[in-house]
Amino acid sequence: MRQLVLGNLNYSSWSIRPLMVARKVALPVEDVIVPLDFPETSARLKEISPTAKVPLLIWDDVTVWESLAITEWIAEWAPPGSVWPEAPAARAIARAAASEMHAGFSELRSKCPMDIRAREATPEMTEKLAADIARIDALWSNLRSTFGKGGPFLFGRWSAADAFYLPVVTRFRTYGLPLSGAAAEYAAAVLEDPDFLRLEEQAKAEPWWIRYGPDGRSSGFLKPEA
Known part of the structure; x- marks a missing residue:
């Protein structure tokens, strides 16, 4: 299996x-x-x-x-070279960037739960949320500047680093969070990737909802359209 x-x-x-x-x-x-x-x-x-x-x-x-x-x-x-960059230095940095996402940005995760198909109001810009946004913006911009030749992704060609930041890209869109030039261009490229567009269509077609409230998360089934 x-x-x-x-x-x-x-x-x-x-x-x-x-x-x-x-x-x-x-x-x-x-x-x-x-x-x-x-x-x-x-x-x-x-x-x-x-x-x-x-x-x-x-x-x-x-x-x-x-x-x-x-x-x-x-x-x-x-x-x-199909999952991580082939060059040793780029590969190490890609793993570091993925690990940073894996363990960090707790305020962004808390204030902006992932919901690909939704469009929500921008949450209150706390100091911690602003710091997470600034770090992500700077990281994406720096990676694009240093390693981004040869393609629109963080290391030029697609890598697992882009997979780890994909949910972050969708959060920026869902909640209307600000991004600067190079970071905004990167986010736009991720959202135009055919593999993401396929995933987005699958997400839109799912019959379930999850809501976040003061008592935790709840779930249910979407009502079919009349």
């Missing part, structure tokens, strides 16, 4: 990162969506995942959990 187990594509930023990597290298794996925050979600995930979380890669007798670990597994499966 070869499956990539994912949460809702519209909401699960952790899921779409390895999904995008898998699609970019044409990994022969079945996508399995487990809708999040339903009463049966945890029980279903406990049956297959050591952490009862998504994403999860099941590849024959190997089970890999956690988005960065799955990405590295795919990088070892795929031809060199």
Whole structure:
């Protein structure tokens, strides 16, 4: 069995990162969506995942959990240079940038939950949120300036660093957050990528919603259009 187990594509930023990597290298794996925050979600995930979380890669007798670990597994499966940049210096920086996203920007995550198909009001610009935005803007601009020759992505050609920042790009659009010139151009290129456009259409077609309130997250089914 070869499956990539994912949460809702519209909401699960952790899921779409390895999904995008898998699609970019044409990994022969079945996508399995487990809708999040339903009463049966945890029980279903406990049956297959050591952490009862998504994403999860099941590849024959190997089970890999956690988005960065799955990405590295795919990088070892795929031809060199198709997941991370080939040049050692660029590859190291790409991994550092992905790891920074993986562990940081907590205020952005908290104030601006990922919702690809929504358009929301810009949240109150706290000092911490402004700092996250400024760091992302500077990082994208610097990576484009230093490594961006040869393509529109952070390291020119697409890399896993772009997969890790894809959910951030969608947050900037969803909440109307500001970006400067080079960073704004990069975000526009990500949103025009055919693989993202495919994912966006899938996210729009999902029948589930998740809402964030003072008592936590809730979920349900969208009503069909009349």
